[in-house]
Amino acid sequence: MMFSRKFSxxxxxxxLACIAVGCGGTDAPRMHKVTGLVTFDGRxxxxxxxxxxxxxxxxxxxxxxxxxxxxxxEVREGQHKIAVEPVIIETPxxxxxxxxxxxxxxPNIPGRYRSPETSxxxxxxxxxxxxxxxxxxxxxx
Numbered sequence: 001m002m003f004s005r006k007f008s009x010x011x012x013x014x015x016l017a018c019i020a021v022g023c024g025g026t027d028a029p030r031m032h033k034v035t036g037l038v039t040f041d042g043r044x045x046x047x048x049x050x051x052x053x054x055x056x057x058x059x060x061x062x063x064x065x066x067x068x069x070x071x072x073x074e075v076r077e078g079q080h081k082i083a084v085e086p087v088i089i090e091t092p093x094x095x096x097x098x099x100x101x102x103x104x105x106x107p108n109i110p111g112r113y114r115s116p117e118t119s120x121x122x123x124x125x126x127x128x129x130x131x132x133x134x135x136x137x138x139x140x141x
Contacts, residue, residue, distance in 0.1 A: 029057075030077040034123065036131040037069050038084055040108040044069025047087050048109055050133070052123065053116040055079040080123045081116035082133060084109050110135060 034052070038045045044067075051062045052075045063073035065084075086106035093099035103114075113119045113135050123131045 029059075031074045032077055032125050033072065033074050033128045034125060034131055035070065035072045035129075036133065038065055038071065038133045038135070039069055040110075040135040041137055042134075043108070045084065045108050045135070047104070048106060049085045049087070051083045051085060051116065052080040052125075053083070055081065075125055077125055080125060081119070082121035082123060082131075083116040083119050084113045084121075084133060084135065086114070108135075110137065 036050070038048070038050055045065055046067050046069060048065045049062050050065060050071045050073075051060055052073070053060045054076050056078055057076065059076055061073050061075045062085075063071040065071050086103040086109050088101050089104050090101045091097070091099050113121070113133075119133075121133050123129075
């Protein structure tokens, strides 16, 4: 009887500890809120999307830019490459066309910034942070 009561108490205490700290580990990635401002030649980019591409997992997250060039999203902890893309315009299918999607004209988002491989923008996300991206006219260096 005494063994049973001690065992029950021990089992209960173990269950509480497990709930408090988490059982069995978790495979969930550590996520952090990132915010920032995207500019072109010193002016906010009022339309478009900023994309964070995680180097190790290739997981990508995107957020729209607001009228002040600001974005906010949650991304996986680690190194990221960044791209800034124009708004995508969808054309619905019709009787004479299968429909399509294409980037809206955006001279304030030069081609080199539209790919994480060529933009030159990176972010090392280790905690909630602000990352500002300043695009410049001209050729990539």
